[in-house]
Amino acid sequence: MEAWLFVSPSAIGFLIFFLGPLCAVVYFSMTEWNLLTQQAAFVGLANFKNALLENPDFWHVVRNSVIFALGLVPLNMALALTLALALSRPFFGVVFFRTVFFAPVVTSAIAWAIVWKFLLQGEGGFINQMLAIVGISGPNWLREPNWAMAAVIVTRVIKMVGLNMILYIAALQAIPRDYEAAARLEGASRWQIFRMIIWPLLAPTTLIIMVITTIGSFKVFDHIYQMTGGGPENGTLVLAFYIYQQGFKFFNIGYASALAMIMFVIVMMLTIVQVMLRRKGAE
Amino acid sequence: MTQRQIRILYRTCWTIALLIVAIPFMFPFVWMVSAGFKSTTEIFGAPTLIPRVWRWQNFIEVFTYQPFARQYFNSLYIAILVTVLTLIISSLAGYALARMRFAGAGLLMLFLISALMVPEEVTIIPNFFLIRSMGLVDTHWPLILLPVFGPQGVMATFLMRQYFLALPKELEDAGKMDGLSRFGVWWRIALPMSRPAIAAVAIITFLSSWNLFLEPLIFLSSLEMFTLPLALSNFNDSYGLPLWNLQLAATTLAVVPILIVYLIAQRQIIESFALSGVKG
Amino acid sequence: MTNVFLKGIEKRFGSVEVIRGVDLQIDDGEFVVFVGPSGCGKSTLLRLISGLEHISAGDIYIGDRLVNEVQPAQRGVAMVFQSYALYPHLTVRDNMGFGLKVRKVPPAERQRRIGEAAATLKLDALLDRYPRELSGGQRQRVAIGRAIVGHPDVFLFDEPLSNLDAELRVHMRSEIAALHKRLATTMIYVTHDQIEAMTLADKIVVLRDGRVEQVGSPRTLYENPANIFVAQFIGSPKMNVLPADAAPLLAALPATPPSAESVGVRPEHLTVVSPGEGVLRGEVTLCEYTGAVTLLHVALDGGHDCLVIYDEREMPGVGSVIGLRAEGQNLHFFNQHGQAILASAHST
Numbered sequence: 001m002e003a004w005l006f007v008s009p010s011a012i013g014f015l016i017f018f019l020g021p022l023c024a025v026v027y028f029s030m031t032e033w034n035l036l037t038q039q040a041a042f043v044g045l046a047n048f049k050n051a052l053l054e055n056p057d058f059w060h061v062v063r064n065s066v067i068f069a070l071g072l073v074p075l076n077m078a079l080a081l082t083l084a085l086a087l088s089r090p091f092f093g094v095v096f097f098r099t100v101f102f103a104p105v106v107t108s109a110i111a112w113a114i115v116w117k118f119l120l121q122g123e124g125g126f127i128n129q130m131l132a133i134v135g136i137s138g139p140n141w142l143r144e145p146n147w148a149m150a151a152v153i154v155t156r157v158i159k160m161v162g163l164n165m166i167l168y169i170a171a172l173q174a175i176p177r178d179y180e181a182a183a184r185l186e187g188a189s190r191w192q193i194f195r196m197i198i199w200p201l202l203a204p205t206t207l208i209i210m211v212i213t214t215i216g217s218f219k220v221f222d223h224i225y226q227m228t229g230g231g232p233e234n235g236t237l238v239l240a241f242y243i244y245q246q247g248f249k250f251f252n253i254g255y256a257s258a259l260a261m262i263m264f265v266i267v268m269m270l271t272i273v274q275v276m277l278r279r280k281g282a283e
Numbered sequence: 284m285t286q287r288q289i290r291i292l293y294r295t296c297w298t299i300a301l302l303i304v305a306i307p308f309m310f311p312f313v314w315m316v317s318a319g320f321k322s323t324t325e326i327f328g329a330p331t332l333i334p335r336v337w338r339w340q341n342f343i344e345v346f347t348y349q350p351f352a353r354q355y356f357n358s359l360y361i362a363i364l365v366t367v368l369t370l371i372i373s374s375l376a377g378y379a380l381a382r383m384r385f386a387g388a389g390l391l392m393l394f395l396i397s398a399l400m401v402p403e404e405v406t407i408i409p410n411f412f413l414i415r416s417m418g419l420v421d422t423h424w425p426l427i428l429l430p431v432f433g434p435q436g437v438m439a440t441f442l443m444r445q446y447f448l449a450l451p452k453e454l455e456d457a458g459k460m461d462g463l464s465r466f467g468v469w470w471r472i473a474l475p476m477s478r479p480a481i482a483a484v485a486i487i488t489f490l491s492s493w494n495l496f497l498e499p500l501i502f503l504s505s506l507e508m509f510t511l512p513l514a515l516s517n518f519n520d521s522y523g524l525p526l527w528n529l530q531l532a533a534t535t536l537a538v539v540p541i542l543i544v545y546l547i548a549q550r551q552i553i554e555s556f557a558l559s560g561v562k563g
Numbered sequence: 564m565t566n567v568f569l570k571g572i573e574k575r576f577g578s579v580e581v582i583r584g585v586d587l588q589i590d591d592g593e594f595v596v597f598v599g600p601s602g603c604g605k606s607t608l609l610r611l612i613s614g615l616e617h618i619s620a621g622d623i624y625i626g627d628r629l630v631n632e633v634q635p636a637q638r639g640v641a642m643v644f645q646s647y648a649l650y651p652h653l654t655v656r657d658n659m660g661f662g663l664k665v666r667k668v669p670p671a672e673r674q675r676r677i678g679e680a681a682a683t684l685k686l687d688a689l690l691d692r693y694p695r696e697l698s699g700g701q702r703q704r705v706a707i708g709r710a711i712v713g714h715p716d717v718f719l720f721d722e723p724l725s726n727l728d729a730e731l732r733v734h735m736r737s738e739i740a741a742l743h744k745r746l747a748t749t750m751i752y753v754t755h756d757q758i759e760a761m762t763l764a765d766k767i768v769v770l771r772d773g774r775v776e777q778v779g780s781p782r783t784l785y786e787n788p789a790n791i792f793v794a795q796f797i798g799s800p801k802m803n804v805l806p807a808d809a810a811p812l813l814a815a816l817p818a819t820p821p822s823a824e825s826v827g828v829r830p831e832h833l834t835v836v837s838p839g840e841g842v843l844r845g846e847v848t849l850c851e852y853t854g855a856v857t858l859l860h861v862a863l864d865g866g867h868d869c870l871v872i873y874d875e876r877e878m879p880g881v882g883s884v885i886g887l888r889a890e891g892q893n894l895h896f897f898n899q900h901g902q903a904i905l906a907s908a909h910s911t
């Protein structure tokens with residue numbers, strides 16, 4: 001009973017602000033809201049049917065989200081691992097580089113997006129002015145759907161890669177140095193040591209980072225809100241932003257709730273994959 | 284070339300490569316500060332790293348265009364409040380989950396784990412109606428309550444629990460022998476020994492509150508109530524186009540203090556994120 | 564008067580029975596040692612007495628007061644933990660004073676008691692240090708000091724020396740013995756090291772699987788072990804246990820007790836003789852020279868192995884055949900349940 005005194009603040013808040021809303025969103029997703037009367041009418045699975053079968057926007061959004069994830073996750077992880085390998089051992093300047101690569105992580109996504117939006121302007125943007133010097137005429141980055149998606153992905157990677165880098169560094173530092181010493185005595189090259197010793201030992205970390213990063217990529221909101229607002233031509237309209245737009249701009253509460261449910265299922269599935277992989281890794 | 288020279292050459296090449304990679308990480312900050320001092324005409328002219336004319340005026344206009352000081356204060360006090368509340372609530376619950384046996388502990392753990400995984404976008408719609416029915420729209424309450432009891436708070440709880448689990452049990456037994464109650468053991472032994480975990484929770488919670496955007500965007504409507512990220516995204520002219528120099532000056536004011544603290548305590552801050560990441 | 568009385572103590576963790584009915588009387592001022600193999604429940608029994616664990620059945624009396632429902636801090640006991648359990652965020656002084664502060668002892672009295680304990684334990688110079696700045700032996704002393712300042716009626720020690728190196732362990736052992744002599748307080752001490760038990764105890768309690776195997780003075784346990792388990796647990800190297808029909812070959816006896824299944828004889832009680840008729844014969848398989856004595860491993864004709872402590876200068880070579888003799892009074896007979904047959908100890 002004493003224990004409940006310790007957990008009750010947490011448990012009560014959690015019931016009110018998480019469990020209750022989670023149940024509510026299930027109900028909301030099966031209703032249609034009348035904005036004038038503020039009444040909800042039960043419509044069964046109509047909102048899901050609308051999303052999955054009728055509304056072309058939905059699949060466009062899913063496509064964007066998948067492209068975003070497919071672009072962001074490999075780029076982020078490859079860069080994180082490369083930086084971690086370079087920075088896992090002490091050398092002159094290592095602290096400087098770690099500090100630099102991690103700095104965007106502590107910066108607000110809005111601030112980061114503001115600055116990059118500024119740098120990426122079509123005319124007079126710094127990036128294009130630099131490109132002009134070497135004779136390249138840069139595109140109007142944030143006004144063309146494909147370039148906008150690429151820009152959002154790359155700037156997001158730069159913003160967040162430090163976090164995965166730190167996780168990789170921690171994992172690398174946990175690998176006993178003796179392994180490498182032994183392999184080197186046996187004549188293994190640097191590449192062989194990485195390929196045959198370090199990479200396999202990093203596998204559990206890689207799996208976890210992959211799933212966390214993927215889930216994170218489905219949740220991206222503020223970055224896109226500030227940089228592109230989902231545009232141009234809905235070219236960067238991803239799931240989290242679509243939910244916000246439907247729910248709080250167009251007040252399609254039922255439809256937005258159905259979208260939230262779909263997001264919930266996607267994230268749940270990714271998490272279950274993560275747990276399963278982790279179990280397998282523990283064996 | 285000798286072995287030594289080859290090694291030095293190798294090192295140098297690596298360092299140069301890293302410096303090149305570091306440019307897109309550092310440069311935005313530099314450019315942000317620089318552009319924050321420029322006039323509108325200079326911003327769109329030929330790029331200059333050092334402003335030709337230092338327009339200090341920008342940093343005054345930031346405060347007249349919006350109630351920026353008030354917004355700054357909002358962000359600060361909300362972040363502090365959220366951090367303190369999260370620390371208290373998560374360390375209490377984390378301690379119970381680590382050290383006490385009670386009916387429902389397993390169930391609670393399960394629910395908390397699920398809360399950790401569900402993005403806030405999923406529950407934000409019902410939460411909006413909940414907050415509205417409480418009459419708390421356009422107040423700071425949702426910005427405090429939702430993070431404290433949301434995924435962030437749950438993560439803090441798990442971090443504390445993990446840390447408490449690793450503390451030597453005999454120390455707490457010694458506390459009991461010395462006459463402490465359960466609460467006393469938590470307050471006078473477990474907490475003082477958990478400084479790294481407390482620091483990690485404090486740092487991560489503070490930053491995530493400071494950078495919070497979705498909740499302010501949804502719940503706040505009056506300028507005096509805005510927090511920094513919302514205020515930053517709001518520097519537009521009457522056509523909805525960004526007032527770049529003011530926006531960047533404001534962004535500079537919002538980002539630079541955090542960066543300074545980060546540079547001073549970078550080791551501690553990076554370790555905190557590593558601690559929470561390894562666990563999560 | 565602080566005696567401790569345990570009556571029918573049982574402890575279960577879930578469905579696992581760890582203490583299965585322990586009855587024990589500990590007198591005022593006595594130094595009692597719980598020994599037994601690792602996992603037999605020594606620590607659990609000590610923690611039950613301290614109140615850190617709740618008993619599943621039975622009664623505990625401390626100084627004639629039933630303490631089943633009394634909080635640990637109110638039982639008048641102090642505990643010295645295996646890991647010392649010093650609070651890392653407090654200085655030595657604050658560590659020692661912490662319990663007094665919690666009990667609201669006035670500061671002046673607190674300082675007096677800390678000073679007193681520090682003087683006793685030669686900790687004066689270390690009072691303002693943090694535990695991490697101390698050596699193992701110093702930490703150990705602080706842990707004891709923390710127990711002393713509360714003026715407890717009973718001291719509880721849970722393997723307090725097991726984290727020290729061998730030399731320091733011997734030293735601290737004698738300090739604890741001296742402390743007991745000076746304070747004359749009841750002390751209960753847990754160890755798995757039978758040498759510690761033998762040297763410190765007024766009374767040893769041998770535990771196995773949550774049950775008391777035998778209670779007695781070190782001498783009683785050594786000379787009259789109640790069963791094979793105690794016989795082999797006390798004494799080092801451990802007692803040889805051979806089939807009972809080896810007894811007549813070892814010593815001239817009027818008769819082997821009829822119910823005897825086996826006979827025990829300690830390695831230090833065997834002497835090497837020439838392998839003639841009517842003596843126990845065996846082949847030396849290994850000689851371990853330790854300096855003072857040599858340990859002979861002997862494979863007996865019957866197929867059993869046997870250890871002998873040999874203190875002559877001349878060593879039998881490996882492979883040589885030797886005879887073994889013992890004195891009748893040093894033979895211990897056990898029945899088929901491994902219980903000692905008491906009569907045999909006195910028949911010669």
Ligand SMILES: Nc1ncnc2c1ncn2[C@@H]1O[C@H](COP(=O)(O)OP(=O)(O)O)[C@@H](O)[C@H]1O
Pocket residue numbers: 576579581599600601602603604605606607608
């Ligand atoms: N809190 C506990 N929960 C479950 N089992 C326990 C607990 N404490 C001790 N045990 C079990 O009780 C048995 C006795 O433990 P202990 O008293 O520590 O033995 P020892 O004689 O080595 O000190 C062991 O098998 C141990 O696993």
Ligand SMILES: [Mg+2]
Pocket residue numbers: 605606607722
């Ligand atoms: Mg033990």
